[in-house]
Amino acid sequence: MSLDPALLEAAIRRNDALAVRDLLKDATEADRASCSKALKDLFKEPKWHEPRLVMLAPQQFAEFLGSGFQRPPEAVRRQQQEYEERNREYDAWREVANSFAFQLAALGLAGGVAIAAKLASDFGSWRTTAAEVEQVAVVLADRSPDWLADFIDRHLKHQFGIAAWPLARTLVRLGAIPRPDVPEYATLMPNGVTWHAHEGNAQVQTPLQALLADAGLLEDEIWRLFTVPEAGKVLADIDGRHEWLEECRGRAVEAIEVHIAGLLADGEPIPEEIGAPRLLAVTVAA
DSSP states (O other): OOSOHHHHHHHHHTTOHHHHHHHHTTOOHHHHHHHHHHTHHHHSOOOOOOOOOOOOOHHHHHHHHHTTTOSOOHHHHHHHHHHHHHTHHHHHHHHHHTSHHHHHHHHHHOOSHHHHHHHHHHSOGGGOOHHHHHHHHHHHHHHOOTTHHHHHHHHHHHOOSSOHHHHHHHHHHTTSSOOOOSTHHHHTHHHHTTGGGGGOOSSOOOHHHHHHHSGGGGTTHHHHHHHOHHHHHHHHHHHHHHHHHHHHHTSOOOOHHHHHHHTTSTTOOOOTTTOHHHHHHHHHHO
16 A cells, blocks of 8 residues: 555544645545554544533522622532543544644545535634645545546535535636536626635735636636526625624725626726626626
8 A cells, every 4th residue: 555544543533734735635535544554543533422410509599690600619620621631632632633634635535425515514614724725626626526526516516614606616727627507606706706704814816816816717607696596696695794894893894796787887997707698698698
């Protein structure tokens, strides 16, 4: 087996995502299956034990409350110590499992589309960066399983976990999958195209800048906003959030259709990548 389980486990435990990618890059599906079996104990979630219920006398509870819950009664201290001891194994595993390298390796070893979809939905998306989404896409593209397009369709529909549209778009750009046909590939684009803005980056792109930075979007994806029925409602919902976003951010927030419409304004040049005839034709047809 060319994929060494010991080396992969070591990379996971030190949260070395680049090493995980390098180790998985040339692995066959047979290598991945064998490695997954060898590391089953690492990927198996230990049992989590619920805390034992503690009953306090009224006076005890009143004193506990009066201390601002800073001076717990002896029974509560014993319960907390017992809880920590019983969940020591789980807590140690959770610390490793929450790492990006662990989640990346799990996707790289997933034994089928259903398992991969579940892993993607459980991904710790609240802290995932655009660079990490790119790494996930590269690991999946390196692997290129026959279920990859189906996996992306499912994830676009589910939308929980790792950012679905940026992941799908990156895989399309890498040539790993064809453009998805599900409506969500269009309806998630207005937010997904500037998703990196959620990282607090000072150099935030406008929707138009993001579109022009990814020229492939102008060949196909942008036109789906005019042809996919569900896209209209999504754009309307985004418009409804603008006033609130402007108040929160202290600056103007323009939706993607505002930028597209601006291209049609008198005296406004239309980029060659879009082309006025097609833009006008598809707008009229819609």
